[in-house]
Amino acid sequence: xxxxxxxxxxxxxxxxxxxxxxxxxxxxxxxxxxxxxxxxxxxxxxxxxxxxxxxxxxxxxxxxxxxxxxxxxxxxxxxxxxxxxxxxxxxxxxxxxxxxxxxxxxxxxxxxxxxxxxxxxxxxxxxxxxxxxxxxxxxxxxxxxxxxxxxxxxxxxxxxxxxxxxxxxxxxxxxxxxxxxxxxxxxxxxxxxxxxxxxxxxxxxxxxxxxxxxxxxxxxxxxxxxxxxxxxxxxxxxxxxxxxxxxxxxxxxxxxxxxxxxxxxxxxxxxxxxxxxxxxxxxx
Amino acid sequence: xxxxxxxxxxxxxxxxxxxxxxxxxxxxxxxxxxxxxxxxxxxxxxxxxxxxxxxxxxxxxxxxxxxxxxxxxxxxxxxxxxxxxxxxxxxxxxxxxxxxxxxxxxxxxxxxxxxxxxxxxxxxxxxxxxxxxxxxxxxxxxxxxxxxxxxxxxxxxxxxxxxxxxxxxxxxxxxxxxxxxxxxxxxxxxxxxxxxxxxxxxxxxxxxxxxxxxxxxxxxxxxxxxxxxxxxxxxxxxxxxxxxxxxxxxxxxxxxxxxxxxxxxxxxxxxxxxxxxxxxxxxxxxxxxxxxxxxxxxxxxxxxxxxxxxxxxxxxxxxxxxxxxxxxxxxxxxxxxxxxxxxxxxxxxxxxxxxxxxxxxxxxxxxxxxxxxxxxxxxxxxxxxxxxxxxxxxxxxxxxxxxxxxxxxxxxxxxxxxxxxxxxxxxxxxxxxxxxxxxxxxxxxxxxxxxxxxxxxxxxx
Numbered sequence: 001x002x003x004x005x006x007x008x009x010x011x012x013x014x015x016x017x018x019x020x021x022x023x024x025x026x027x028x029x030x031x032x033x034x035x036x037x038x039x040x041x042x043x044x045x046x047x048x049x050x051x052x053x054x055x056x057x058x059x060x061x062x063x064x065x066x067x068x069x070x071x072x073x074x075x076x077x078x079x080x081x082x083x084x085x086x087x088x089x090x091x092x093x094x095x096x097x098x099x100x101x102x103x104x105x106x107x108x109x110x111x112x113x114x115x116x117x118x119x120x121x122x123x124x125x126x127x128x129x130x131x132x133x134x135x136x137x138x139x140x141x142x143x144x145x146x147x148x149x150x151x152x153x154x155x156x157x158x159x160x161x162x163x164x165x166x167x168x169x170x171x172x173x174x175x176x177x178x179x180x181x182x183x184x185x186x187x188x189x190x191x192x193x194x195x196x197x198x199x200x201x202x203x204x205x206x207x208x209x210x211x212x213x214x215x216x217x218x219x220x221x222x223x224x225x226x227x228x229x230x231x232x233x234x235x236x237x238x239x240x241x242x243x244x245x246x247x248x249x250x251x252x253x254x255x256x257x258x259x260x261x262x263x264x265x266x267x268x269x270x271x272x273x274x275x276x277x278x279x280x281x282x283x284x
Numbered sequence: 285x286x287x288x289x290x291x292x293x294x295x296x297x298x299x300x301x302x303x304x305x306x307x308x309x310x311x312x313x314x315x316x317x318x319x320x321x322x323x324x325x326x327x328x329x330x331x332x333x334x335x336x337x338x339x340x341x342x343x344x345x346x347x348x349x350x351x352x353x354x355x356x357x358x359x360x361x362x363x364x365x366x367x368x369x370x371x372x373x374x375x376x377x378x379x380x381x382x383x384x385x386x387x388x389x390x391x392x393x394x395x396x397x398x399x400x401x402x403x404x405x406x407x408x409x410x411x412x413x414x415x416x417x418x419x420x421x422x423x424x425x426x427x428x429x430x431x432x433x434x435x436x437x438x439x440x441x442x443x444x445x446x447x448x449x450x451x452x453x454x455x456x457x458x459x460x461x462x463x464x465x466x467x468x469x470x471x472x473x474x475x476x477x478x479x480x481x482x483x484x485x486x487x488x489x490x491x492x493x494x495x496x497x498x499x500x501x502x503x504x505x506x507x508x509x510x511x512x513x514x515x516x517x518x519x520x521x522x523x524x525x526x527x528x529x530x531x532x533x534x535x536x537x538x539x540x541x542x543x544x545x546x547x548x549x550x551x552x553x554x555x556x557x558x559x560x561x562x563x564x565x566x567x568x569x570x571x572x573x574x575x576x577x578x579x580x581x582x583x584x585x586x587x588x589x590x591x592x593x594x595x596x597x598x599x600x601x602x603x604x605x606x607x608x609x610x611x612x613x614x615x616x617x618x619x620x621x622x623x624x625x626x627x628x629x630x631x632x633x634x635x636x637x638x639x640x641x642x643x644x645x646x647x648x649x650x651x652x653x654x655x656x657x658x659x660x661x662x663x664x665x666x667x668x669x670x671x672x673x674x675x676x677x678x679x680x681x682x683x684x685x686x687x688x689x690x691x692x693x694x695x696x697x698x699x700x701x702x703x704x705x706x707x708x709x710x711x712x713x714x715x716x717x718x719x720x721x722x723x724x725x726x727x728x729x730x731x732x733x734x735x736x737x738x739x740x741x742x743x744x745x
Contacts, residue, residue: 023495023500023501024500027499027500027501037457041551041556041557041558042558043550043557043558043559043560044457044550044559068558069558083457084457084493084494085494086455086457086494086495086496087496087499087500088499088500089496089499216542216545216546216550216559217455217456217545219455219496219522219681219683220522220523220681220682220683221522221523221524221541221545221681222524222539222541222542222545223524223526223539223541223542224538224539224542226526226533228533233526233528233532233533238681238682238683249533252533252634255533255534255535255634256533256535256634258535258634259535259536259562259635260560260562263560264560267558267560
């Protein structure tokens with residue numbers, strides 16, 4: 001059992017939790033992830049580690065309530081426990097040898113981009129962060145990112161805060177203004193990562209993306225998370241989740257990620273119904 | 285008086301068209317009367333050829349004569365001297381190529397049903413005897429066992445009996461390895477596996493789940509920081525292979541490991557569990573081993589109208605147990621032998637529409653001694669399926685070998701050990717089971733765990 005020691009709603013759909021997991025906290029590096037399972041009937045869901053504190057023995061996760069399991073996790077309160085919390089999994093992000101990097105976070109992807117920015121910034125690298133959100137209300141981690149970057153650029157699709165536009169627009173203007181980046185690290189929705197990769201390709205800038213494919217075990221034993229990278233089959237959980245953005249087959253990833261859409265919807269509906277029913281019975 | 289019937293006492297089982305719709309155990313086990321009857325077929329040979337076929341050297345005629353006397357408890361104690369998981373091995377061992385292959389009664393007629401009797405004794409003991417397990421006195425030495433499959437459970441059990449403080453580290457949230465994620469409920473009820481694990485815990489073995497060794501702790505940290513005096517690596521061969529053909533990335537294409545893990549470990553076939561699985565109309569399972577049979581039979585139970593086993597050689601070369609092939613056929617699994625997939629077609633939405641196969645013929649024997657399948661030109665045809673499950677075999681996960689400096693592996697990624705002691709190239713680090721041999725059987729893994737436990741005891745004495 002793993003205890004939730006802190007819970008904070010970052011915006012209406014995104015929650016931060018600090019989980020007591022001393023062994024994982026001691027080992028976790030930027031770019032790695034954990035697998036959680038809320039309860040006995042629960043599924044195993046991967047989440048990237050947003051931060052960790054080896055002294056306190058805690059690991060921070062930031063998640064968007066997008067389906068049944070994240071919904072159930074979000075219903076848990078401080079002091080309560082979840083059943084399983086496994087990690088750190090995956091290969092840490094390559095951060096050595098970079099002097100100037102652009103870190104791009106899209107939406108809740110900023111939570112995953114944050115530890116990368118932080119670790120690079122701490123290592124003395126120049127870090128330009130571009131944080132993109134759909135609208136003002138969804139902005140997360142602005143202060144944290146500012147504190148761990150050389151330059152921080154906030155963009156919103158609708159222009160309700162920061163500059164109006166997509167992260168790719170900002171990135172292109174920074175490159176065109178003469179910024180020579182050793183690497184671009186892009187984390188967010190798959191289409192965003194795809195378009196960032198398309199933006200950097202003509203300039204030949206190394207681009208690292210963190211893939212969020214469907215996982216079951218997260219240790220390399222099922223291949224549910226497989227992706228094509230440079231025409232080869234790779235398992236995101238053990239070979240990644242970071243890959244060369246210019247080699248990833250994004251369309252295939254999006255297709256595979258949609259495999260259980262209908263069942264997920266159905267599951268969420270019936271499960272929530274069951275919870276309501278249970279609540280009603282308890283009230284009676 | 286020996287029972288000289290030529291055939292084994294039949295074991296009752298669920299009717300095929302009933303059981304192919306549920307996940308309950310297919311074979312129902314012997315009653316006491318059946319067990320007495322079958323035990324009486326054993327001639328109690330002096331030279332005991334059956335024992336030489338058992339990788340964990342169960343004293344077979346001795347336990348069977350106790351069964352014949354009706355002293356089932358004494359029979360259990362005899363088995364337990366050498367085998368800590370009889371309810372499991374009695375169910376999943378390929379006895380026809382182990383103990384029963386050497387049975388004198390098998391020369392004319394069927395061998396004694398050793399596996400069935402072993403299973404009976406283990407089940408009877410579980411259901412009838414509630415005794416406090418004796419906790420041996422600790423000898424002050426600590427051993428870490430990495431993985432919790434059959435080799436690890438056996439090794440842990442033997443070491444605990446000798447007084448070692450044993451901790452089992454399992455990456456999943458449940459202990460048991462392939463016994464819980466791979467072999468389906470209808471062949472091996474998970475309650476039985478849990479019972480065996482609970483037995484270990486009662487004897488003082490610590491089981492730590494959610495611990496991915498190689499990531500959260502390395503083997504060296506177990507020794508240097510956690511104070512373990514020796515380590516046994518029983519991490520199995522869990523890395524699935526794919527064919528590399530076009531369309532393998534489509535949704536609806538699974539590795540057998542993923543398909544079986546979703547069903548067995550995550551219980552995706554039960555409504556109240558949250559993990560989803562595709563409920564297919566028509567399924568192709570590629571491969572001919574036990575894993576392929578398990579996947580095919582699961583697919584049928586999830587309601588598929590057609591389930592095809594597509595195998596590139598003929599039935600004679602199939603590595604699956606005869607009993608499993610027989611059960612699969614009874615349940616309506618369709619066998620497409622001498623066929624090989626060449627491509628999986630897209631239905632236009634990114635899901636599987638069909639699988640293109642080519643017919644094969646058998647040529648000369650290859651290095652493995654089996655006749656090599658050769659494609660028959662122009663024989664391609666389209667198989668109407670919406671799901672494809674690849675059961676092509678597995679190899680060891682690279683996590684341990686890439687995070688343990690100085691550990692020697694062969695070109696297949698299997699750990700290299702001294703076959704007498706199961707010691708790896710590193711002092712104090714032992715290994716066994718599929719991590720060493722590549723994908724093999726439960727009982728061979730148990731035998732290796734046993735051997736390693738003896739060697740670890742020798743090393744730490």
